[in-house]
Amino acid sequence: MAADAKESDGYRRYALLYKEWRQLIHTGVLWRVDMPDPSIQVQGVVSPDQSQALFMISQLAMPDYTLPGILRFPGLAAEVRYRLRVIDHPDLQVVGEGGHTMRKLPVWMNQSLEASGEWLAQGGIQLPVLDPESAILIALERAV
Incomplete structure (x- = not known):
């Protein structure tokens, strides 16, 4: 079975993402984050020197709660x-622009x-409402 152009572009994109983050994925410390809603799964990997991290937030099914809650990032150096930047996400649309879940995206999405x-571990970020079977990939890198 052959992939169409859109699928091929997707495979290429994720292969490039993997190559860019391969070192971190294979040498970092794995973290799993407990969320109040079991339909949300969060896992991440933090580099041994805590200079960078990659976290994936997956919405597995319809959420049990209206709001997905706050994501606090473990494993980062407090000081x-x-x-933080989003490196991959589904096409999220806001209400009034053809969407059905949010009036406005969280600022950090754009x-x-x-x-x-310390702030990311204690305060965290408000997660957006995601459709079932979708995910967001977030990169955290030491600011210069």
Whole structure:
């Protein structure tokens, strides 16, 4: 069975993402984050020197609660400032623009966010509402 152009582009994109993050994926410390809603699964990997991290937030099924909650990032160095950016996400649409779940996306979805490891671990970020069987990939890198 042959892949169409859209599928081929997707395979190529994820192969490039893997190559970019391969070192971290294979040498980092794995973290699993407990969420109040069992339909949300969060796992991440943090580099041994805590300079970078990659976290995936998966919405496995319809959520049990209206709001997905706050994601707090474990394993980061408290005193280090990190730049958070979304490196992959589904096409999220807001209400009024053809969407059905949110009136407005969280600010960090459209621009990078800079915060301390302590703030990210204690305060965290508000997760967006995701459709079932979708995921977001977030990169955290030491800010310069």
